[in-house]
Amino acid sequence: MTVSIRQFDDGAWIHVADSRAVGAGEVRRVTDHDFCPCTVGHVLVEAFVDVGVAGHDVRARVAGQCIDCGTDGVLDWLTFGRVDGGTFRPVSTDAVQQVG
Amino acid sequence: MPSDVERWKEEVYGVEIRDHLERFAEEGWDAIPDDEHDEWFERFKWWGLYHQRKGQESYFMMRIGTPNGVLEPGQMRVVGEIADEYARGPASNPEFGETWADFTTRQSIQLHWIKVEDVPDIFDKLDDAGLSTMQACGDSWRNIVGCPVAGKDKNEVVDALDVTLDLHDAFKGNEEHTNLPRKWKVSVTGCREGCGQGDINDLAFEPATKEIDGETVEGFNVRVGGGLARKEPRFARNVDVFVRPDRVGPVAGAISALFRDYGDRDNRFNARIKFLVDEWGPEKVRRVLQEEYVDWELETAGDDLRSEYTYNAGTHGGHADHVGVHEQNDGNYYVGLDVLVGRMGVDDVIELADVADEYGSGEIRLTQRQNAIITDVPEEDLDALLDEPLLEDYSPDPHPFMRGSIACTGTEFCSLSIVETKNRQVRYGRWLRDNVDVPDGVQDFHIHLSGCTASCAQPQIADVSLRGMKTRKDGEPVEAFDIGLGGGLGENPEFADWVAMRVPADEVPGAIANLLSTFEERREGDETFRDFCRRRDEDELAELVEPEETSYEDPFMHNTKMTWYPYAEDDDLDASPAPTRADGTPAGSD
Numbered sequence: 001m002t003v004s005i006r007q008f009d010d011g012a013w014i015h016v017a018d019s020r021a022v023g024a025g026e027v028r029r030v031t032d033h034d035f036c037p038c039t040v041g042h043v044l045v046e047a048f049v050d051v052g053v054a055g056h057d058v059r060a061r062v063a064g065q066c067i068d069c070g071t072d073g074v075l076d077w078l079t080f081g082r083v084d085g086g087t088f089r090p091v092s093t094d095a096v097q098q099v100g
Numbered sequence: 101m102p103s104d105v106e107r108w109k110e111e112v113y114g115v116e117i118r119d120h121l122e123r124f125a126e127e128g129w130d131a132i133p134d135d136e137h138d139e140w141f142e143r144f145k146w147w148g149l150y151h152q153r154k155g156q157e158s159y160f161m162m163r164i165g166t167p168n169g170v171l172e173p174g175q176m177r178v179v180g181e182i183a184d185e186y187a188r189g190p191a192s193n194p195e196f197g198e199t200w201a202d203f204t205t206r207q208s209i210q211l212h213w214i215k216v217e218d219v220p221d222i223f224d225k226l227d228d229a230g231l232s233t234m235q236a237c238g239d240s241w242r243n244i245v246g247c248p249v250a251g252k253d254k255n256e257v258v259d260a261l262d263v264t265l266d267l268h269d270a271f272k273g274n275e276e277h278t279n280l281p282r283k284w285k286v287s288v289t290g291c292r293e294g295c296g297q298g299d300i301n302d303l304a305f306e307p308a309t310k311e312i313d314g315e316t317v318e319g320f321n322v323r324v325g326g327g328l329a330r331k332e333p334r335f336a337r338n339v340d341v342f343v344r345p346d347r348v349g350p351v352a353g354a355i356s357a358l359f360r361d362y363g364d365r366d367n368r369f370n371a372r373i374k375f376l377v378d379e380w381g382p383e384k385v386r387r388v389l390q391e392e393y394v395d396w397e398l399e400t401a402g403d404d405l406r407s408e409y410t411y412n413a414g415t416h417g418g419h420a421d422h423v424g425v426h427e428q429n430d431g432n433y434y435v436g437l438d439v440l441v442g443r444m445g446v447d448d449v450i451e452l453a454d455v456a457d458e459y460g461s462g463e464i465r466l467t468q469r470q471n472a473i474i475t476d477v478p479e480e481d482l483d484a485l486l487d488e489p490l491l492e493d494y495s496p497d498p499h500p501f502m503r504g505s506i507a508c509t510g511t512e513f514c515s516l517s518i519v520e521t522k523n524r525q526v527r528y529g530r531w532l533r534d535n536v537d538v539p540d541g542v543q544d545f546h547i548h549l550s551g552c553t554a555s556c557a558q559p560q561i562a563d564v565s566l567r568g569m570k571t572r573k574d575g576e577p578v579e580a581f582d583i584g585l586g587g588g589l590g591e592n593p594e595f596a597d598w599v600a601m602r603v604p605a606d607e608v609p610g611a612i613a614n615l616l617s618t619f620e621e622r623r624e625g626d627e628t629f630r631d632f633c634r635r636r637d638e639d640e641l642a643e644l645v646e647p648e649e650t651s652y653e654d655p656f657m658h659n660t661k662m663t664w665y666p667y668a669e670d671d672d673l674d675a676s677p678a679p680t681r682a683d684g685t686p687a688g689s690d
Binding site: 004006008009010011012013015017018019020023024025026027042044046047049065067068070072 | 104134135136137138142153154330331368369511515516517518552553554569570571572577580601602659661662
């Protein structure tokens with residue numbers, strides 16, 4: 001089954017199967033990254049720059065800013081969810097995620 | 101590789117989208133195939149319809165483009181009647197009630213909670229009134245902006261209104277310019293004060309004179325590639341072209357065609373013409389324009405009037421906005437009313453139309469500062485107009501903090517915004533009015549609040565710039581703002597310096613209060629706030645911003661983005677009734 005995945009509304013959303021799946025404006029907790037000096041970066045997603053897939057994972061590069069140290073820029077590929085049997089299951093914003 | 105949006109536009113775009121809209125309206129929301137939502141919602145923008153954010157599915161924002169902000173007699177009443185009948189949602193706003201009209205920074209009007217099923221009726225009413233939503237959004241010629249009193253201004257060099265209306269007629273629904281790589285924002289200024297804000301537009305015509313064959317000719321200089329979005333602000337660049345008023349149409353069409361052909365259709369983040377001007381430089385823009393798009397010799401730029409610009413220029417005197425009572429070029433007067441954050445409840449919209457009919461010609465104009473102007477008022481009727489109760493709420497002589505406030509749509513409806521905006525700016529304005537002394541000589545103090553980097557409230561060109569952010573307070577993520585200082589237009593426009601980052605939203609009023617107190621203490625003589633900022637580097641400016649909690653209370657500190665509607669009693673996303681049927685009942689219910 002083919003599911004469409006794209007960035008939409010000028011980077012405000014990741015759309016999966018023509019539905020809003022993940023929106024900008026949320027804070028993501030990331031480790032193993034070179035985005036900022038924080039061990040755990042808290043990156044506010046300001047816009048989705050690129051959207052792609054790795055297997056069943058839906059990934060994106062985001063323009064954002066760490067709300068703790070203020071570093072801004074583009075974060076490397078991060079997983080935002082997974083498509084299982086045509087259903088999108090988002091990664092919780094409470095999760096601490098590895099980048100790349 | 102062309103983007104999905106380009107592929108969809110290639111298949112169906114432009115005027116024909118209306119036929120599809122009417123089909124979907126006839127068959128109902130469910131008739132829009134689930135797997136075609138993205139492409140249709142992208143196309144609907146061309147007809148001024150923007151699908152509202154998550155939790156508000158099946159509801160649309162509708163933008164009505166009013167060229168140069170001019171509403172002819174009777175048109176504002178139609179807008180009010182449409183808002184009253186169709187722009188009502190499942191919840192109300194605590195400041196503005198159930199329905200209203202938003203006046204935008206591009207002199208347009210936005211209504212919310214519109215159902216697709218109602219669109220044909222609304223279009224019919226707009227058509228009958230001579231109004232339209234065509235190209236109000238989407239990748240094409242947007243609403244053309246300019247000095248809101250063009251044609252009536254005592255300080256006008258060239259009558260820009262006729263030029264603007266001719267452009268509007270020529271490029272709305274023009275198949276050659278229907279599908280551009282990205283939005284196309286055009287400004288025409290004819291006055292000496294720079295009220296058209298040409299510097300922040302893709303294409304700007306600015307007043308100029310030139311000696312041609314021994315005669316002084318009045319016309320326009322051309323600038324290209326301005327814009328504020330995405331932390332990539334640019335002022336429009338001078339491409340060294342002078343154009344006579346009767347040649348504005350062909351030159352505008354030629355530059356629009358150049359953008360159509362050379363703009364980046366692979367990457368929408370790089371598509372605006374400001375990036376092409378970055379890449380080419382203004383000299384190459386001019387050369388390609390001359391060689392490929394016009395068949396006559398372009399004149400080089402004439403003598404501009406930029407040294408006289410006072411609009412939003414941070415100077416004493418002149419025209420910082422169009423609020424107040426001002427004489428027109430025909431001896432009548434226009435009365436500019438302060439519409440706080442550009443939002444007017446529907447009863448007031450209709451009352452405004454009535455008042456304009458009673459005291460003026462019935463015409464109403466909208467400004468780029470989200471305000472409204474009643475025009476053509478005879479001098480002998482001014483006192484009676486100024487006594488109207490409507491003007492108590494929409495004052496021609498407002499407090500400086502209310503007068504200078506601009507805010508975008510925010511998380512109430514917008515997908516991009518990170519924070520709540522309009523209601524918060526209303527609260528900021530009131531608190532500042534009630535608690536902060538206005539520095540001596542300050543008539544207006546511009547505070548522009550934008551919910552994100554898209555910059556719809558034009559934050560970079562304000563005395564105090566607020567841009568939506570988040571931060572952590574007491575361990576919890578809260579809504580916040582980056583604070584910038586010292587931006588503005590004028591002869592030498594400047595973007596704000598972003599000097600205080602991630603300030604919790606409830607500490608912003610305290611930061612502004614402290615800033616103004618320091619300004620009053622340390623200013624030299626009667627220097628303006630803009631000059632005061634100009635004398636300091638970024639580090640010195642940063643020291644002036646001291647955020648602190650005050651008596652100001654902010655009810656929107658939580659994550660308003662994750663609500664279905666920030667002011668609903670139960671605002672949880674799961675409590676949303678959307679999507680709904682035409683009658684407002686939840687789709688899928690019995």
